[in-house]
Amino acid sequence: MMDLLGYGAFFLTTALMFSLITLGLNLQWGLTGLFNVGLAGFVAIGAYTSALLTTPEDAARLGGFGLPIVIGWLGAMIVGGIAAAITGMATLRLRSDYLAITTFGVAVVVQLVALNAQRLTGGPFGIGFIPRPFGGLAETPLLFNLSNLAVVSAVTLIVYLALEHLSRSPWGRVLRALREDERAAISLGKSARFYRVQAFAVGGAIMALAGALQAHFIGFIAPDNYLPILTFQVWVMLIVGGSGSNKGAIIGSILVWAIWAGSGAATSALVPPEQQARAAALQIAAIGVMLCIILLVRPGGLFGDMPRRPRFGKAAKAVAGESTAK
Amino acid sequence: MNLQFVVDGLLTGSMIGLGAIGVTLTYSILRFSNFAHGDFMAWGTYATLAVVSAIGAMFGKIAPIAPLSFGWPLIVAVIVGMAFTALLALLLDKVLFSRLRTQGQAIIVVMASFGASMALRSLLEFIFTSRPTYFSRAIQIAMPVGWGIRITPDQIALLLVTAVLVLGVHLLMTRTQAGRSMQAFSQNAALARIVGIDVAMIVRMTWIIGGALACVAGVMIGILVQIRPFMGFDMLLPMFAAAILGGIGSIPGAVLGGLIIGLAEAGAVQLIGAEWRAAVSFVILMAVLFVRPFGIFGVRER
DSSP, X not given: OHHHHHHHHHXXXXXXXXXXXXXXXXXXXXXXXXXXXXHHHHHHHHHHHHHHHHSOOOTXXXXXXXXXXXXXXXHHHHHHHHHHHHHHHHHTTSOHHHHHHHHHHHHHHHHHHHHHOHHHHOGGGOBOOOOOTTGGGTTSHHHHHHHHHHHHHHHHHHHHHHHHHHHHSHHHHXXXXXXXXXXXXXXXXXXXXXXXXXXXXXXXXXXXXXHHHHHHHHSOBOGGGGSHHHHHHHHHHHHHHOTTOHHHHHHHHHHHHHHHHHHHHHHHHHSOGGGHHHHHHHHHHHHHHHHHHHHHHOTTTTTOOOOOSOSSHHHHHHHHGGGTOO | OOTHHHHHHHHHHHHHHHHHHHHHHIIIIIOSOOTTHHHHHHHHHHHHHHHHHHHHHHHOOOOOOTTSSOOXXXXXXXXXXXXXXXHHHHHHIIIIIHHHHTTTOHHHHHHHHHHHHHHHXXXXXXXXXXXXXXXXXXXXXXXXXXXXXXXXXXXXXXXXXXXXXXXXXXXXXXXXXXXXXXXXXXXXXXXXHHTTOOHHHHHHHHHHHHHHHHHHHHHHHHHHSOBOTTTTGGGHHHHHHHHHHHOTTOHHHHHHHHHHHHHHHHHHHHHHOGGGHHHHHHHHHHHHHHHOTTOSSOOOOO
């Protein structure tokens, strides 16, 4: 019973961290229509920044400033936000696919830096001894898990409320107007690029915060935590929950993480050890197919609020009509 | 600085360039960035490998053609593989992309290609495991050609194949009716439709050319490096960068962009180390986006 409760707390903590990333993505994609396929990079930036700021001094690498955890979180948000702003400034005046390609590149480069800049990131061995909130409680796992859950829930709730407020504020209305009808919004004197860079930066900061939170929860980070599969998982969570809805982002994350963790547990119980890697590959393939099916069948997800209107005006319609024009 | 990097760069550049032709065609004609293009590469290579092994099982061991490391089975297999990859691309378009295109949101199609990429790659990993394989384990002796450059017969053959293919695609696009229709459609879809261009045919051509060339590029990687389920995914960023550097929609641009990135990568390996190789395409991509986002041969988007 106690074990179950402890596992439940652990599961929810992990799921809520995903929710936090998904909330950041929802601000970028759901509200503003910015396609970020490199979010793993921004999560990694947050995790590494916070780790560098808060770990005790280490002779093997730079940094290790031993600062309080909260400073680490703030630092993660600032650095993640700046990285996102630079990415946005380079690409947001161009066609929207360029942002996808660039964010994909950001993730690749962050992965490379994490792997190769040993002086900064510990290379493939990662960074250990990241201070954990309530680390003193680690002897009693239940209490430890519950207090972690409380912290992560509180942060998620704050971000959720802030985002709900933001999306209803004039700022959020401008973003939605840009998403729905860019030309109309611009004609009202709103600078599309400026607002988009802001939204992208705030989203990046939230993702970085999620990365920092996760780093402190686990106490250890390594480049392998931030592979493209993370980006993919979070996208599936947002699409299942429904882009445009913060509630959907949270519920979608918990749901997809439950499916993911459940099918992972099932394969490890049912599949012989030497076949586990293959079973894991099949699991990813299944989720990929699921994403495509949801896009085809129910693109709005569970709580969706996305427009079903072409984004690129004439060009999109011309291509769209091709299946009828035979 | 050793000039060997020129040969290495030209080879990497050929692979990137052949792949980037498909990327640039999908982008300019179907109007989306296809994240599954790298996985077409990997699927084509594994299909080719399967045909090579099947031929090996039927005819026993076949001696390679004199100085090369491969014989006629690979040549036959690569043609089968090209057809297979083109069919795979057509099939994926039929079940996924064409349906989403009718909804008219380009970015949803990109997202679907991202999901398809993950599914295709993991499926390869499931079938063939993630362990690398090879077409041949023979080691070729590199011949010195002067200025400290060495080159193997395989490498010469592959450079020639690339040149022939690029020339072929270029002629196809500029000298045939189908190719000219494709260009017309990419420049002004609505107008092309009004003058009665067969859009379904153009879409098919795009996938067939892109898929077949992706397969060749993958097989080149298989011959020169190794075959892994991730081989195409790792090429995605260089291919996108090459297509953007050359100017979206331009086939000579994609090839030239590929060669520039290949040479830059090979130069970077000598100067700053092989571990940073993958960052080169990103740096070039960012530089192009900041300075000349419409690429070398592109026109400014209006």
